Amino acid sequence: MKNIFKLLVVFCSGLFANTLEFIPSSYANLEYQNSKLVAKIDATTTYPLMDERAKYTLNMVRGNPKGNRAGFLFTFVDDKGKAQFTGGRIFYALADIREKYPRAKWKREAFINKDGQAHVKILKRLQGRYDFIEWEKKGKGLLFYRVTDSQGNIVYEGKLFFKKAEQFSVDMGTIIEGPFLNNMSENSVIVSFETLGRQKGVVEVEGIGKFYSKKGTDHEINVTGLLSNTQYRYSVQAEGEHQESYAFKTAPKAGSRKAFTFAFTSDSRSGISSGERDIAGVNAYMMRRIMALIAVKEVAFLHFTGDMIDGYHNAPQREALEYVNWKRSTLPFASRIPIYTSMGNHEALVVAFENGTKRGLRIDRFPYKTESAEALFSNAFVNPLNGPISEDGAVYDPNPNRIDFPSYKENVYYYIYDNIALISLNSNYWYAPSVGKGKNLLGGNPHGYLMDNQMKWLKKTLKKLDNDTNIDFIFVTQHTPVFPNGGHVKDDMFYGGKNKTRPYIADKDGKLQPHKKGIIERRDEYWKMLMESQKVVAVLTGDEHNYARLEVKKGMPLYGEYRPKNPLEITRTIYQIHNGAAGAPYYAKEDAPWNMDVQRGEKAEGEYLKAFSTENAVVFFHIDGKKLELEVINPDTLDRIE
Known part of the structure; x- marks a missing residue:
């Protein structure tokens, strides 16, 4: 999602709280009073800003998971946005990235306490007869999770790639969003995705080669040198072990009338x-x-x-x-x-x-x-x-x-x-x-x-x-x-x-x-x-x-x-x-x-x-x-x- 999260996180308590942004000349009747933006309609009518605090923020609903011996501790709190969950549930499941269309197979849940924390247990709850991805054998796997608030409303679905040694850990190369195919042409496509941590990304296209992005969380990788009207397999990965593979078909040559x-x-x-x-x-x-x-x-x-x-x-x-x-x-x-x-x-x-x-x-x-x-x-x-x-x-x-x-x-x-x-x-x-x-x-x-x-x-x-x-x-x-x-x-x-x-x-x-x-x-x-x-x-x-x-x-x-x-x-x-x-x-x-x-x-x-x-x-x-x-x-x- 490009830089949207980083751009917005500093503003979630109010856009005009800490800085005086210039007012576009295309607007009228706007001014600052005591460093706060207001709409001054006339000498006797002034309207203040409405409350701009977000009930939910991305930083909060993603849960900031931390590994432990049994699984993960999620903390649904956004200190910058002054927001947190007080109650609710997190549902979680394994997903098999070998499938053509990997989807969560919902199985377990945990309650979010009054402090906004939830204990997600992988041991016993997603092992043995419930381990269809063989994470116990491989020492790694993909976990999907769904977050609901105290009224039962679903507010977010996320995923994390985990590793297991003495205790569980989160792979900072987790592809938390995407991959997406964009701007498909007869000889190129842009593959976009977001990673949990700041890492270099790579897209590998079978028979063509590898294409890289700079270090960051938001990746847009332009894949070039493709043949028209051709099916390709591709994989996406950052510096961690989380890799996902899919396929696409390029556009026909312009005017070929396929x-x-x-x-x-x-x-x-x-x-x-x-x-x-x-x-x-x-x-x-x-x-x-x-x-x-x-x-x-x-x-x-x-x-x-x-x-x-x-x-x-x-x-x-x-x-x-x-x-x-x-x-x-x-x-x-x-x-x-x-x-x-x-x-x-x-x-x-x-x-x-x-x-x-x-x-x-x-x-x-x-x-x-x-x-x-x-x-x-x-x-x-x-x-x-x-x-x-x-x-x-x-x-x-x-x-x-x-x-x-x-x-x-x-x-x-x-x-x-x-x-x-x-x-x-x-x-x-x-x-x-x-x-x-x-x-x-x-x-x-x-x-x-x-x-x-x-x-x-x-x-x-x-x-x-x-x-x-x-x-x-x-x-x-x-x-x-x-x-x-x-x-x-x-x-x-x-x-x-x-x-x-x-x-x-x-x-x-x-x-x-x-x-x-x-x-x-x-x-x-x-x-x-x-x-x-x-x-x-x-x-x-x-x-x-x-x-x-x-x-x-x-x-x-x-x-x-x-x-x-x-x-x-x-x-x-x-x-x-x-x-x-x-x-x-x-x-x-x-x-x-x-x-x-x-x-x-x-x-x-x-x-x-x-x-x-x-x-x-x-x-x-x-x-x-x-x-x-x-x-x-x-x-x-x-x-x-x-």
Whole structure:
């Protein structure tokens, strides 16, 4: 997870407690009073920061295990974060790394006492007839563990590689996160993983050689010199004895038009607060069903378009824990299948001010380089680095000499696989939840709005891909539906048919100014850009927790209350393939101008809305040369939706 843990651990008691970070010029009505950041709305109205302490931190839930003669003593305390467990349980089990997909075989448990400690006994409890990995004979093995709080909520799952001599010890080379496959191409792949201690890492690819990382805990190793469309076995190891081995297949040569399948889904934030459906912000139960299904379907890759976690936190350590839990839910399958990720609104990481409401007045967190939602996302995932820089330099940039907007690094990008290109956009960039609700007091971007520099980059990228003769199909993905159908008709890129919603940016005098274009104006501009590309076949969206297939074609109604002087004309068909059904609580169908001929509860066979389902879903795109087919499967029941 790159440097996310090290960056955040010093801030878990409050971002602005010990240092005065500069306030971005793009915000208004923020200042320091007695070294504390406040929102000063006017002479009589000042809002202080809300409590930023995290209930759980990574440092705490990992347990700091120490070996003894019988097993391990775990201590679930974070002195820096002033947090600890007082009660709860730790479940533990052995895992066999010789299996294709190593999973814990849950067997034992221990109680966490009032001091946050638990005794995990390996002797007698996981030996003899329970020792299926032969740790007694080999003197080493892999232990998985699951941590629950005093209410029984699962908050973390981890693993450690142990050695046994006179007493048990933890191998500091334990791969505690990963390995993950990233940015798969025809001749390279990036393998990422995290180790318990600061060590050098190595990836060995059978028939190719070894590739190394520098000493540290976060490892991103670029494996090169591979042949296209070829299966390789690889192993990952640090300086200890913990080694894991998997396999991957490289991409075909660009434009070779081989047959392959890729998968798409989004919205796996927690469902009901019960068991694996809510592992500290993640519906791990459904994610594991999804990953197993796509493994059986032998997909080339998965694209996951946002809302993977609950998010919306003002404590970075809590949000970091949720990202770790989401990535854990994709393993061990993600050690064989590349995953690309996009941001959603639930990836929001905020500064929140106490204004008398439950959630407070919220904006994107800063300093942008280390603590924005975009920075945390970039630190958690490995995605292509070919997107725009930021919104700095746009016509509304209040200070060209300073960084006043977060980075687009690894949250806006594109990639090519054989004869398709997929463009990932960020429709929750510089996201300020309060702006979309009409509280335009500090500045920020509302849910669903694509800002100017991102639009310029998209236009340039579409032109480049249109001119690439190796590419037959372009897919564009963003979290928010362009044309919502159930759950977010009130916002997304429609806002109930009203055009009022737009970004608010402080000018050079510190006064908030609305963007000249409202959300529906920007939506129309965006869709026109997509239609001008002759290769864009579908827009892949999430946010609404259902599956829907919308055929956006000539004649489709587009407007509600707001209607522009020059309405958008649909000149060619593009599909909106919507799938926000990866485990978040469902939404039923809602009325919108383009789906009025489909009644709630009825099968969707409208003129434009061709399919709608509240079932959990994974979308599969089967590509075979210039032939494209769609398949949608419920990962829980394995029934075919369409």
